[in-house]
Amino acid sequence: xxxxxxxxxxxxxxxxxxxxxxxxxxxxxxxxxxxxxxxxxxxxxxxxxxxxxxxxxxxxxxxxxxxxxxxxxxxxxxxxxxxxxxxxxxxxxxxxxxxxxxxxxxxxxxxxxxxxxxxxxxxxxxxxxxxxxxxxxxxxxxxxxxxxxxxxxxxxxxxxxxxxxxxxxxxxxxxxxxxxxxxxx
Numbered sequence: 001x002x003x004x005x006x007x008x009x010x011x012x013x014x015x016x017x018x019x020x021x022x023x024x025x026x027x028x029x030x031x032x033x034x035x036x037x038x039x040x041x042x043x044x045x046x047x048x049x050x051x052x053x054x055x056x057x058x059x060x061x062x063x064x065x066x067x068x069x070x071x072x073x074x075x076x077x078x079x080x081x082x083x084x085x086x087x088x089x090x091x092x093x094x095x096x097x098x099x100x101x102x103x104x105x106x107x108x109x110x111x112x113x114x115x116x117x118x119x120x121x122x123x124x125x126x127x128x129x130x131x132x133x134x135x136x137x138x139x140x141x142x143x144x145x146x147x148x149x150x151x152x153x154x155x156x157x158x159x160x161x162x163x164x165x166x167x168x169x170x171x172x173x174x175x176x177x178x179x180x181x182x183x184x185x
Contacts, residue, residue: 012077012125014091014092014093015093017123018120018121018122018123019092019122019123019124019125020088020090020091020092020096020114020117020122020123020124020125021077021090021091021092021125021126021127021130022066022080022088022089022090022124022125022126022127023088023089023090023091023127023130023131023132024053024063024066024068024071024088024126024127024130024131024132025053025054025063025066025088025089025131025132025133025134026042026046026051026052026053026054026131026132026133026134027051027052027053027054027055027056027133027134027135027136028050028051028052028133028134028135028136029052029136030050030136031135031136033050033133033135035133036051036131036133039128039129039131042131043072051133053066053068054134059085061083061084061085061086062085062086062087062088062110062111063086063087063088064083064086065080065081065082065083065086065088065124066080066088066126067080067126070126071126071128074126074128075128076128077125077126077127077128078125078126078128079123079124079125079126080124080125080126081124082114082115082118082124084178085111086111086114086115087110087111087114088110088114088124089132090114090117090124092117092122096117096120096122097113097116097117097120099112099113100112100113100116100163102159102162102163103159103163105142105145105146105152106140106142106143106145106146106156107142107146107156108156108159108160108163112160112163115167115178116167119167119170119171119174119175119178164178164179
């Protein structure tokens with residue numbers, strides 16, 4: 001993955017453009033896995049059910065815009081558009097917007113970051129030969145709190161609304177799509 005990402009950073013002129021290079025994410029439910037050495041091997045593992053697109057079973061919206069069907073046959077980088085709840089893993093230049101510090105723990109950190117990148121007109125480009133695999137692990141303290149504590153969820157909802165209002169104030173009319181997307185999801 002690092003080799004392909006490094007090559008893409010140079011080829012796609014990441015240093016001088018506003019691009020967010022998306023590294024397609026996959027996951028396994030197995031605790032032991034031989035990491036695929038090629039895209040062909042990864043596709044075979046997907047077809048066999050050893051791997052799945054990331055969060056396929058619980059949160060497809062987070063990575064759906066990556067367009068995994070297109071990725072399967074892609075040989076060149078391709079653009080995708082922002083959609084509500086999009087939270088891909090990205091490679092960006094150092095001077096990109098930082099993660100919003102309101103979102104610590106579980107919930108909305110990557111979603112807010114990707115939304116900010118979109119608002120600043122970053123181009124989302126999927127890398128056709130890069131990938132990452134999420135391995136299973138015990139739930140974090142924060143996700144356990146999110147799932148079990150109503151107050152945690154209420155606080156997160158308040159922070160989301162505050163973030164969206166800040167986006168509206170900062171980006172004006174262009175940020176309306178983030179409010180309507182949230183209301184429709």
